[in-house]
Every structure is written in structure tokens, then in C-alpha cells.
Amino acid sequence: MKFPNYAYDYQLLIKHLFERVRDWRPNQEIIYRDKFSYTYLDFYKRVHKLANLLKSLGVEKGDMVAFMDWDSHRYLEAYFAVPMMGAILHTINVRLSPDQLLYTINHAEDKILVIHKDFEPLIKKVMGGFETVKDIIFISDWEDYKPDFDTVGEYEELLESQSEEYEFPDFDENTVATTFYTTGTTGYPKGVFFTHRQLVLHTITAIAQFGAITEPTPFNQFDVYMPLTPMFHVHAWGVPYIATVMGVKQVYPGRYDDMIVKLILQHRVTFSHCVPTILQMIVGNPATAKFDFSFWKVVIGGAALPKGLAKSAMERGIKIMSGYGMSETAPILTLAVLRPDDMDVDFETKLDIVTKTGFPEPLVYIKVVDENMNELPRGRKHVGELVVRAPWLTAGYFKVEEKSKELWRGGWLHTGDIGYKDETGYIKITDRLKDVIKTGGEWVSSLDLENMISQCPSVAQVAVIGVPDDKWGERPVAFVIPKNADDKGIESACRNILLTFVEAGKIEKWAIPDRFIIVDDIPKTSVGKIDKKVLRKIYAEKYAKG
Numbered sequence: 304m305k306f307p308n309y310a311y312d313y314q315l316l317i318k319h320l321f322e323r324v325r326d327w328r329p330n331q332e333i334i335y336r337d338k339f340s341y342t343y344l345d346f347y348k349r350v351h352k353l354a355n356l357l358k359s360l361g362v363e364k365g366d367m368v369a370f371m372d373w374d375s376h377r378y379l380e381a382y383f384a385v386p387m388m389g390a391i392l393h394t395i396n397v398r399l400s401p402d403q404l405l406y407t408i409n410h411a412e413d414k415i416l417v418i419h420k421d422f423e424p425l426i427k428k429v430m431g432g433f434e435t436v437k438d439i440i441f442i443s444d445w446e447d448y449k450p451d452f453d454t455v456g457e458y459e460e461l462l463e464s465q466s467e468e469y470e471f472p473d474f475d476e477n478t479v480a481t482t483f484y485t486t487g488t489t490g491y492p493k494g495v496f497f498t499h500r501q502l503v504l505h506t507i508t509a510i511a512q513f514g515a516i517t518e519p520t521p522f523n524q525f526d527v528y529m530p531l532t533p534m535f536h537v538h539a540w541g542v543p544y545i546a547t548v549m550g551v552k553q554v555y556p557g558r559y560d561d562m563i564v565k566l567i568l569q570h571r572v573t574f575s576h577c578v579p580t581i582l583q584m585i586v587g588n589p590a591t592a593k594f595d596f597s598f599w600k601v602v603i604g605g606a607a608l609p610k611g612l613a614k615s616a617m618e619r620g621i622k623i624m625s626g627y628g629m630s631e632t633a634p635i636l637t638l639a640v641l642r643p644d645d646m647d648v649d650f651e652t653k654l655d656i657v658t659k660t661g662f663p664e665p666l667v668y669i670k671v672v673d674e675n676m677n678e679l680p681r682g683r684k685h686v687g688e689l690v691v692r693a694p695w696l697t698a699g700y701f702k703v704e705e706k707s708k709e710l711w712r713g714g715w716l717h718t719g720d721i722g723y724k725d726e727t728g729y730i731k732i733t734d735r736l737k738d739v740i741k742t743g744g745e746w747v748s749s750l751d752l753e754n755m756i757s758q759c760p761s762v763a764q765v766a767v768i769g770v771p772d773d774k775w776g777e778r779p780v781a782f783v784i785p786k787n788a789d790d791k792g793i794e795s796a797c798r799n800i801l802l803t804f805v806e807a808g809k810i811e812k813w814a815i816p817d818r819f820i821i822v823d824d825i826p827k828t829s830v831g832k833i834d835k836k837v838l839r840k841i842y843a844e845k846y847a848k849g
């Protein structure tokens with residue numbers, strides 16, 4: 304049968320998300336620290352101006368435009384303007400080593416670099432090695448600053464003289480829109496990339512999901528949004544796109560410093576997302592104890608949400624839940640929402656639900672499989688690797704064929720996370736494949752142990768790793784930061800709390816770590832997660848013999 308087709312060939316392009324910005328809430332505010340504030344209408348115009356500026360520098364379809372900035376309105380402008388021209392936005396991780404930074408800039412074939420003045424020392428170290436960069440735009444951030452290398456000018460000054468008219472073209476929705484490099488693993492970072500279609504579907508699905516829930520962290524047009532995951536990392540979880548489409552007030556904090564708490568209180572920010580460490584820094588800081596955060600909703604991702612942290616946040620009235628995703632997945636895969644049937648559950652049960660890894664979003668499939676890709680039954684006893692399908696997963700790693708094939712072996716994206724699906728369909732991650740502790744032939748979840756130890760009231764932060772052991776293969780060791788630096792009883796407090804979980808049948812006695820090493824710092828990755836690779840190294844160098 305042949306059906307007629309005279310319709311407009313509607314491609315899922317970011318420009319179709321953007322168009323409503325002009326009319327929906329033209330007077331709504333977008334704020335950058337205490338430095339700048341403007342309306343959605345101004346934002347709409349400036350996105351056009353940025354496209355004109357980039358065009359004047361010769362940017363064409365498929366060209367890479369790279370940004371190195373703190374979380375800002377400028378980044379938001381680039382999230383739209385660059386892909387809407389048909390070019391690709393490369394969001395650079397500002398915490399890469401000089402060597403990795405140069406590698407990613409050359410590997411991505413960046414043509415234009417837009418850099419904040421704070422990164423001048425870093426850029427100067429590597430610019431001699433640039434292979435493709437043609438022009439640099441600098442950001443003075445309203446400070447008296449002139450770079451001592453060649454640039455085409457300052458971002459705000461250059462925008463001023465541009466026209467507000469720009470015709471964003473139509474093109475194939477499978478055109479790549481954004482790219483960035485993964486962090487953390489060995490070797491050089493790998494580039495993941497996302498198309499217009501993927502980002503549009505990711506945005507619309509998240510709007511539907513957040514709008515459909517009431518507990519614990521709905522996100523809708525009445526919210527005030529502030530990201531607390533860097534905009535260079537997985538498009539700040541895609542939430543700036545979501546916020547912009549909904550037309551909410553947006554607050555961009557710039558560099559993460561003392562200003563964050565001031566901004567939350569001043570603008571009554573109601574919705575944020577971050578890794579556990581950032582929330583810990585805010586709620587665990589005695590100086591914030593006097594502040595009321597009861598209007599604040601926070602989605603925690605990037606790492607498991609420890610129960611102890613969730614509890615102390617909830618006790619302060621903060622509404623909290625976990626979300627799960629990774630660089631390769633754009634990122635949102637699951638949210639630990641409460642089902643309507645769970646609205647009246649008690650505090651402890653609620654704590655259990657919101658600290659699970661979550662229920663898959665619409666369109667997302669997650670399977671738990673064994674090494675042969677056989678799907679495992681539901682239940683906490685059936686732990687295996689999580690493999691995923693969704694419309695917004697990276698198709699591979701840029702210019703790295705073998706790793707791309709490996710990522711997608713068997714037609715499913717391999718997360719490298721292990722966990723289980725419970726009887727009700729919620730996912731629970733128990734470890735990273737490379738972090739799980741294998742002791743005496745049994746698997747012990749480092750995340751479970753961290754979760755339990757975090758519930759000890761005298762513990763501020765904890766990380767558990769597996770260390771080599773002649774007899775058992777590996778044994779768990781815990782690094783603990785006490786709330787009170789002089790706490791002599793911290794080790795026995797940790798052991799005692801674990802014994803209560805042994806008694807409750809949650810863990811075996813032999814899973815209790817052999818050592819509790821008291822430290823005043825735990826190393827973090829460039830995106831603020833506990834860096835277990837570095838911890839294992841520290842252990843080997845400093846503690847293994849002791």
C-alpha cells in the first residue's frame with residue numbers, strides 16, 4: 304500500500320526546542336553569579352548573535368567549536384547556537400592534565416576555542432601543540448584582563464556588534480550536535496558524541512518523566528534551576544536543555560565556590576543536581592547548619608547516593624533521590640522516583656527507595672546479564688552487568704573503532720556497572736565492574752559497605768576499596784573521614800555499625816573491612832567522584848606494608 308506524503312520533513316533538531324524560548328516566558332530571568340542577568344528574550348537574541356559571530360570566523364557545518372568555561376549563561380548560549388548552525392560543540396573538561404587537554408583538542412579537531420581567562424595558564428602550556436585551532440575567543444568575565452596571546456577578541460565585546468538575525472538551517476536529525484571526552488579510566492580520554500535527534504529525545508523524555516512525578520523531586524515550570532554538575536560533563540546531565548524548554552528561572556554559578564550557597568538562598572533555587580561530594584560539602588559544612596534548604600530538591604547521580612548523606616539531607620527538609628547515567632548515555636537512564644503507591648511509606652522505606660539506582664525512564668531498556676549475555680532473573684541475589692538500550696546512547700567512541708565495538712557488543716551498550724533488578728523493576732547498582740571486591744571467591748559490594756558505614760553518625764565520608772591479599776585474593780579496606788578530626792572511637796564505631804548489618808543478615812561477617820584508615824581527604828576525579836584508582840595507588844604506596 305502506498306500512502307501520500309506531502310508533509311514537512313520534520314527532523315528532531317535542537318532548533319525546534321529553542322524556538323519557543325522567544326514567546327513562552329520572554330521576561331523570565333537567566334542569571335550568572337552576581338555578575339550578569341538577562342531575560343529569555345535577550346538570550347534568544349544572543350544565541351543568534353553567537354551564530355553570526357562564529358559564522359564570521361568561518362565556522363561551517365561539521366566544524367568543532369570548543370568551550371572552556373565555568374557554568375555560565377555563555378555555555379547555555381553555546382549549547383544552542385553551535386549545534387543549531389550544524390557545527391559541533393566540544394565541551395572541554397577544564398580539569399584535564401595539560402597532556403590530556405592537548406590530546407582532546409587535537410583529537411576532536413577543534414577549530415575555534417572559547418576560553419575563560421582562568422584557563423590562560425593551562426592553555427599557554429599547550430597552545431604550541433595545536434594542530435587545528437584557527438581562532439581563540441577569550442572571556443574576561445567583566446574583569447580587567449587581556450590575554451598575552453593572539454585572540455580574535457573578548458566574547459561579550461564581539462557579541463555586541465553582531466546581528467540578531469540568523470536563519471538556522473534544516474538538516475538531518477542524525478547530525479552530531481555535541482561531543483566531550485570521558486574521564487577517569489586509563490589511557491587517553493575517549494570522545495563520546497550525541498546527535499540532534501538524541502538530545503531532543505533525551506530532553507523531551509526527561510520533561511515528561513520529571514513532570515509526571517510528584518515525589519521526591521518533580522521538576523516543572525514553577526522551579527528555579529541551578530546546575531551543580533559541570534556543564535562540560537554530559538551537558539550538565541542535559542538539564543539546561545530541559546530548563547530552557549520549560550522556561551524556568553535559571554541560575555548559573557560559575558566556578559563552584561562559596562557563592563553557591565549564597566545563590567541557592569538568594570534566588571530560592573528549588574532544583575539542582577550533583578554528585579554526592581558536592582551535596583556533602585554543602586550540607587556537611589557546619590557554616591550552613593543555620594540555613595533553611597527545605598525548598599530545595601536535588602537529584603544525585605554520577606555515583607551512588609550513600610544512605611547516610613540522603614538521611615542527613617532529608618532531615619534538613621531537602622528532597623532528594625538518585626538518578627543514574629554515564630557519559631556514554633547522554634546521560635539519564637533511571638530516576639529513583641516514588642511510585643504513587645509509595646507516597647505514604649515511612650521515612651526508612653522512603654530512604655530505601657530514593658537511594659536505589661532507580662526505575663528506567665520511558666524508552667530505556669536495562670538488562671542484567673551474565674558474562675555470556677544471558678539475562679539474569681530479578682532479585683538481589685542475581686547480580687550481573689547492566690547493559691542498556693535507549694534512543695540517546697553514544698554510537699561509539701570518536702575515532703576509536705575497537706573500543707566502540709566493545710562498548711556495543713551484542714547490540715547492547717555495556718555500562719561496566721554491576722547490579723540487579725529488584726522484584727518491582729528498580730535497578731540497584733552494587734559496584735563498578737572494576738571496583739567490586741572479590742574475597743575468598745565471593746563478591747563484596749564496595750558500595751554496600753560505603754552505604755552502611757555512611758550511616759554511622761560520626762562519619763563524614765567513606766570510601767571502600769579491595770586490596771590484594773595473599774590468602775583471600777582481595778580484602779576490603781575502608782578510608783574514613785571522621786566528622787570530628789580527633790575522634791578516637793571512629794574505628795570501633797564503624798565496626799559496630801557494620802556488626803548491626805551482619806546481625807540483620809545484610810552482609811556476612813567476613814565482609815567487614817580489615818582496616819579502617821582514618822584520613823582527612825579522599826581523592827576525587829575531575830568531576831568530583833571518589834577516585835578509587837588513586838585510592839588503590841595510595842594504599843599500595845603508603846599503607847600496604849604498614
Ligand code: AMP
Nearest residue numbers: 604605606607625626627628629630732
Ligand atoms: P561518568 O561517565 O563519569 O558520568 O560515570 C558514569 C558512572 O558513574 C556509571 O557507569 C556508574 O558507575 C556511576 N554512577 C552514575 N550514577 C550512579 C548511581 N546513581 N549509582 C551508582 N553509580 C552511579
